[in-house]
Amino acid sequence: MINFFVKFKYGIPIYEQVIFSVKKAIVTGQLKPGDRFPSVRELSRELRINPNTAQKVVSHLVKENLLKIEPGIGSVVSQLSSATDMQKKGILENEVEKFVVEAKRLLITKQEVMDALDRYWNEKGKG
Amino acid sequence: MINFFVKFKYGIPIYEQVIFSVKKAIVTGQLKPGDRFPSVRELSRELRINPNTAQKVVSHLVKENLLKIEPGIGSVVSQLSSATDMQKKGILENEVEKFVVEAKRLLITKQEVMDALDRYWNEKGKG
DNA sequence: CAAGTGTACTATGGTATATAATACAGTTAG
DNA sequence: CTAACTGTATTATATACCATAGTACACTTG
Numbered sequence: 430m431i432n433f434f435v436k437f438k439y440g441i442p443i444y445e446q447v448i449f450s451v452k453k454a455i456v457t458g459q460l461k462p463g464d465r466f467p468s469v470r471e472l473s474r475e476l477r478i479n480p481n482t483a484q485k486v487v488s489h490l491v492k493e494n495l496l497k498i499e500p501g502i503g504s505v506v507s508q509l510s511s512a513t514d515m516q517k518k519g520i521l522e523n524e525v526e527k528f529v530v531e532a533k534r535l536l537i538t539k540q541e542v543m544d545a546l547d548r549y550w551n552e553k554g555k556g
Numbered sequence: 557m558i559n560f561f562v563k564f565k566y567g568i569p570i571y572e573q574v575i576f577s578v579k580k581a582i583v584t585g586q587l588k589p590g591d592r593f594p595s596v597r598e599l600s601r602e603l604r605i606n607p608n609t610a611q612k613v614v615s616h617l618v619k620e621n622l623l624k625i626e627p628g629i630g631s632v633v634s635q636l637s638s639a640t641d642m643q644k645k646g647i648l649e650n651e652v653e654k655f656v657v658e659a660k661r662l663l664i665t666k667q668e669v670m671d672a673l674d675r676y677w678n679e680k681g682k683g
Numbered sequence: 684c685a686a687g688t689g690t691a692c693t694a695t696g697g698t699a700t701a702t703a704a705t706a707c708a709g710t711t712a713g
Numbered sequence: 714c715t716a717a718c719t720g721t722a723t724t725a726t727a728t729a730c731c732a733t734a735g736t737a738c739a740c741t742t743g
Contacts, residue, residue, distance in 0.1 A: 452657050509662075549649075
């Protein structure tokens with residue numbers, strides 16, 4: 430059984446969309462540390478994607494320390510670990526910059542952004 | 557003369573990086589509404605990119621209403637226009653979602669994000 | 684008319700994405 | 714031990730995107 434959902438959009442690589450869905454599932458507590466993650470073949474079958482694409486998803490998630498492989502058995506959801514200062518600096522500068530520029534170009538106010546952020550943070554924050 | 561700067565990074569399409577730099581220049585007031593925008597050939601020469609890539613930049617910016625073409629003359633920076641409710645909904649849900657998921661997976665706190673957002677908004681907000 | 688605009692087109696090379704079909708080593712249930 | 718399951722690697726094909734090069738055309742300005 431698959432315990433997360435993906436509604437594929439056109440124009441974004443499938444493997445990226447699946448990766449994001451998994452991250453979202455983990456962040457919201459839908460997938461918990463220690464949970465067994467679907468096998469490559471099961472992922473392929475259930476999401477109707479190529480086994481190689483499913484394998485790409487797993488290898489990326491392992492590289493990002495979100496999954497851990499138990500050889501011969503399968504993969505397991507890892508515990509979330511705090512970002513290093515470097516990583517924090519990265520996301521909090523690069524990502525915020527992109528975000529702010531896009532908002533300002535559409536004349537969206539800081540308050541609107543803060544509200545949206547606050548709302549979304551709590552809404553999906555049960556995990 | 558080129559009135560904005562691009563430091564190219566590997567792995568991100570050149571035309572995307574240039575587009576973002578232009579947006580940033582507009583948002584920060586470095587490029588003001590009514591300013592003449594460099595011609596395709598000048599952009600190509602100054603940034604050392606292919607004319608076709610420069611043309612791609614211009615056409616994208618025109619499509620996003622950030623530049624306006626005066627046929628036979630050149631292009632001019634447009635006035636920023638407020639987003640429609642649909643556009644706001646788009647950026648404030650999709651973009652915030654991506655952002656929050658990435659932050660939470662690195663166990664970055666809401667306060668850290670809010671602070672970074674607030675800091676960056678004011679820092680680059682002289683325009 | 685000459686030189687500058689944006690734009691369109693063909694062509695080539697490199698890379699990324701998604702698919703298909705095998706194959707192999709390790710682990711586990713029966 | 715065997716069968717069935719794990720992750721992983723390989724080769725191959727088709728498509729799309731990205732960046733480059735070169736040429737051409739209609740338009741406007743000095």
